[in-house]
Amino acid sequence: MSGANLITFEGCNYFRQRLILATLSGKTVRIKKIRSKEDDPGLKDFEASFIRLLDKLTNGSNIIVNETGTSIMYQPGLLIGGKIEHECNTQRSIGYYLEGLTCLAPFTKKPIHAVLQGVTNDQIDPSVDMIKLSSFPVLKRFLGTDEGLELKIIRRGAAPDGGGEVTFSCPCRQKLRPLQFTDPGKIKRIRGVAWAVRVAPVVTNRIVDSARSILNKFIPDIYIYTDHYKGSQSGKSPGFGLTLVAETMNGAFLCAELSSNPKGSDKGPSVPEDIGKDTAKLLLEEIYKGGCVDSTNQSMTALFMILGQQDVSKVQTGPLTPYTIQFLRHIYDFFDVMFKVEPQQVSEENEDLRTGGEKLILTCVGVGYSNISKAVS
């Protein structure tokens, strides 16, 4: 039976997508040629760590990795959830694992309560702040409420050594709601978090000032929280950064962030003012791209749209990122669902509005997915 359900891929890119979709669709996945031509072949530690996290999250999964780690076979079990504790590998930040977790969390048997330890902020992955600020509002739309949806940063740990800790909890649902979200409305406020660990507290103020210097030209309602951690809460390595989020009238959140170069990086130490300015520019870029979900959450939105009932879901986004495009392809591989992607038609009278780049409308019909792990009485 599993033979018909087997999908084969090559290469380690989009590793998470494949495993997540396999878990949700129940299809077995085989990934071959993982870094087979590199000097250091096979799975990296962080990928192995992700697999271990999946193993904790599921019951009855079967994972076979070959000797060199260049090939993996994953036969998914059923999602269990419940209390999970995971030591995330520090090669990637917690965001890497948390993104996977949020995709699976609504479909577990018991509501998830995860404690993740590792790097909370780095330069590669979305940080936990970003997930909290921009992914959770999206998740909330599918869940209906944000009751029980929580992400708490207990300790902050910057790259490369980490030492951070977050708790993540998410309720589980039998079915998700369809999403109709094509009008984000106008941006009403900008919020943000400027964080710093193991550096002088003044750094955060410098970041805030420089970011405000750019953003103030657009909107007056800006508030950036400064978040300086001390002592045991501040992880193992120094760092600072800024996460900015623009909230629109209809509850869309566009998020951008930057963090300082990790200790020992060859780029040298970062300047707080640069971080502030660059983040502000990144946010403007994100606003230029626009959409009801920002570029990081496109894939998650697409996933939850197809995992709804057999109803049409619609969402407006900015231009699709390569990651999303690949995700849509994978969705097609696993669920046989295609998205209708077309540019949004701008009405005649609104043509002269300066609202940034071209917007896309993603439309799809849900597959009628329901949470098969959750027990009914």
Next chain:
Amino acid sequence: MEEDGNQKKHRKRQAGPKAEKKKAKSKHQQELTPQQRNPKAFAIQHAQKTAKLIRRTQDIKTKKQHIPIVDRTPLEPPPIVVAIVGPPKVGKSTLLQCIVKNFTKQRLANVQGPVTVVSGKTRRLTLVECNNDINSMIDLAKVADLVLLLVDASFGFEMETFEFLNICQVHGFPKIMGVLTHLDAFKDNKQMRKTKKRLKHRFWTEVYQGAKLFYLSGMVNEEYQKTEVHNLCRFISVMKFRPLQWRLTHPYIVVDRIEDITDPETIRQKPKCDRKMSMYGYVRGTHLKNHSMIHLPGCGDYTISDMQSLPDPCPMPDKEKKKTLHVKERLIYAPMSGVGGVIYDKDAVYIDLGGSHSLKQNEEENEAPMNELVASLMNVNNPLDQKMTTSQMTLFSNTAPITEADVQEDDKDDDEDEDEESARVRRSAEFNATTNEKQGKQTEDLVFDDSDDEDDDEPFNLFSNSMKKQTVSNSDRKKKTGENKDTESNSDSNSDSDSEEDELASKKPKLSRTSKSSDSSVTGAKVTPSQKGKSVNTNISPDGISDNSDSEMEDSGMEEDDDELEGEESGEEEEEDDSGEDDSEEEREEDEDEGNLKWKTNIAAAAAESFKRRQTERINYRKLIYGTAEVEDKEEDEEDELGGLFKVLKKKDEKNNPQSSANLTDSSKCVPDKLQNWELEEIQDLIRDCFVTGEWDKSEDAKARLEQDDELFGDFEDLETGEVHHGEGEDDDEDDNNNEEEDDGDEPTERKKTKAEKTATERRMEKKKKLKELFDNEYDMKGDNEFYDSWKQANEEQAKLNRAEFENMEDSLRVGYEGFRPGMYVRVEMDRLPCELINNFDPSYPLLLGGQQSVEGNIGYVQTRIKKHRWYKKILKSRNPLIISLGWRRFQSIPLYSIQDHNMRNRLLKYTPQHLHCHASFWGPITPQGTGLLAVESLTGNEPGFRIAATGVVLELDKSMQIVKKLKLTGTPYKIFKKTAFIQGMFNSILEVTKFEGAKIRTVSGLRGQVKKALRNPEGAFRATFEDKILLSDIVFMRTWYPVEVPQFYATVTSLLLPPAEKAAWTGMKTLGQLKRERGITAPMKEDSQYKPVERKKRYEPTLKIPKDLQKMLPFKDTPKVLKEKGDPYKRVAVILEPHEAKVNKMMKMVKNLYHHKLKSDKMRMRERVSKHQKEMDRIGVLKSRKQKQVKKDIYRALGKLQKKNEKYKKD
């Protein structure tokens, strides 16, 4: 006065024109409701009573409410499945024939398989007869929308009827209509009426009160009475149906036609090879996706290898304003019964020319004398051409061997000549969205080279397979449809590629779609009937390169092909996204097209143009996302070898190799390569209006709206003063800013400017009115079930959106987005089906395709709540195999029954409880929670009694199960201290004991205790404490729970694969009991369990031992008298006497005896004497006492006299 008295009183006209006139004049207007007129009458008199009443009305109201669901019924629904069910000999076939005749005026002699008829202007029916097999009943109950349950009135209800009703109940209750037949068997009218009534009430208790029961009285000419059938049909055609949960979420197809499309050659070689089959039917339920998982009940799980939609063979009549159907519209479609004449396939049309003709042909073929030589040739396993293809030739050493495939590419013309020779019918390609999307995966489908054609020659196969059908060639069909004008060029499908290319270039608009083969030769242009209409619309570009950027605005859907010049690409995708202009993409693809020489002529111009377009044009996202993945064509040629042994792996150039992205970092964060320069004012202005501070669009902009409002409502004329006010934007700005609530104080002053004429009271009144309205809207108008209403409304909106979203889209494209929607007639191809399915095919058994989610194909533990059916005679035993019908499937599994204790522990049960629900856990397919299931122990109908063993519902799914059974460990104390005891026999080692340290134990007498610590000696003994001192004779036990594994057994019921005679008797795993019964094995008896005659031991009474000290203290009489041991009499030495001594001895004995005798007689005499003396003494004593008495009497007398005398004296 008299006159007055005689005069009649005036009587008003009650009727007639005059009365009406009056009535019209003085119309009574009731402006007040009774409640308003007489409020006291409606006042609440009794609070309790009213409260009860209100509660009751609310109860009734809420009972009527159902959980609103999104209405997903398609606009053009599939035919309604009407299942005709009943025990044998009840008149099912006759009824089906009568219904068909009623609708189509045709008489079907031999009905096999489903029959689809048009029943009305908006409805079609698929009639299926259900045979008397529980497998068919189960399958049909899952798909039937309406069940006609036939009951033989002369006999009454049969077991099958009840079984079927129960099956229906489990799998979502479809509409059920009872039909009583054989009513003419009753001679007595009263008897019939009574029976009718009895059956009706029994039927009502099973279905629902008031369920429709039809009576078919009597037969006329082997048919039911026309009027009665007509009435029944009218009932069917107006019936409404409730949506059923399972079918709303799962697509399914009732197969009405099946074809084996395996290569006949492979069948000849291996008659038992796996088959490729195509099945036809209407999609029902929900959208069915291509390549999705399918379950064939009675066969197994498969995936759809391909799927196309076909034109409806039994279309709904045109929407015309007519009362009745036209004769031409009374269609019937029943391919399995051989009705329907024309059959459409994806690439051909078959016309049934009648049975006799084809039969003759068959016979001829069979009877033809087999030439031995021919026969031997036919039996060659590997034909020559196949050998050719497999053979290899190596030209040079170190190079790959050349196979036939390589040669084919080189000389295509030759191949095409071969094609001509083989004279096979050319297959037209089907282009729908799915093939398009799957370009990456299935390039073969799109590539039109001949090597491909050889692979899939289905028409040929069909032709040879089914001799009944006459293939109408593709070109003929085109002629018929009248779409293709130049039939000549197309009709000879054998034209070589060059000429074809030319033709294709000229008739481009008719071609639905181009596809590009890697080797630049396009040899096919195929039109599917469904796409023809659309393809005609394609713009015909005059010639040359059409300017796409110009045409972009006008035709968003259609696209022009700029490659026409080259004459190489023969069409264009007209199923492009509406705005999707994607020439840049195509050109990029072309860049890789190396075989094209013509293209190179204007390479520079094209490159420049494409660059320009890339800059300006939009991206076609559909192609970008789902388009062809660039094939990794480069073989690893540049492999360096080290010493001829090891390969040196090189990282390829990242830019050139598309595959290199396979190992990049995996991150969802998209960091743009280059930021725009946000310092610049112009760049900043690009997003100025994204903020609330920017400009708003017209519909939302407060200012613009105000202006609009003023134009409409701003002008007014004050009637009192005659002044005319003209609304001006600036004046009314604040008024309509709908912030009345905020600043109550300011408002009047502001208004004074504009509406100065209004008095303060008026203004106040106005304001109050507004506030009241607001309040009403918020509270009063909402009604009681506001939540329910809003929920319902949201669902309705969703349903509207679902319908509207893809409404105007072309079918081929739409299918890609939402799958094949219900109501479409489709052809489903499946690979690797077992040959028995077609070999043992019996149309009287329904063949279904049940679609399912990919998760549902997996297996896991299913926990269900189950109850043994009260009509089932036996109770069910754990670990006895059971046949379960769940979801689409029927399978055998081994359930374990358990019951949940209060602490959520699942305790194993050996048997199902009699009248109680319990849990049943088994290894089976993952099916969504809440799905009903049904269990039978055997499928064969030869046992009397009710067959359905249990019914239930799925509760939970998991990959592991926690079921436990009770296990009591026992031990015995061997040493007892005060409250501590040493206990042995419970465990075997110290390790075991340590595992149970602190565990609770108990004695039989009920003393509770605890395991303390293991003892070294004996092994497994431990120290335990109790709440009181225990006895040495106590048994100590510990209650533990032992996990039980659910057996991982799951076997699909493959009833469809059995030969027709055995179909109804599928037997899977047998129970142990069955096996034993079959083989005559009795259960093994333990020696211990056998009964033996009771042997009672003799009671042993212990001797009383008294200690010596005690003995000493006792009085002598109580001391045990220990007699001196007598010497053993036999141990004495035997004395043999001398004769003299013996004489003496004898003498002595005699003397002794004499003496003894004398003593005895003396004693006797003495006793006599004594007794005599005693008597004498007694007699003397009596006399003596008498004398004494007399003396005493006298004395007392004298004494008395003396006393009297004394008293007398004293008195005196």
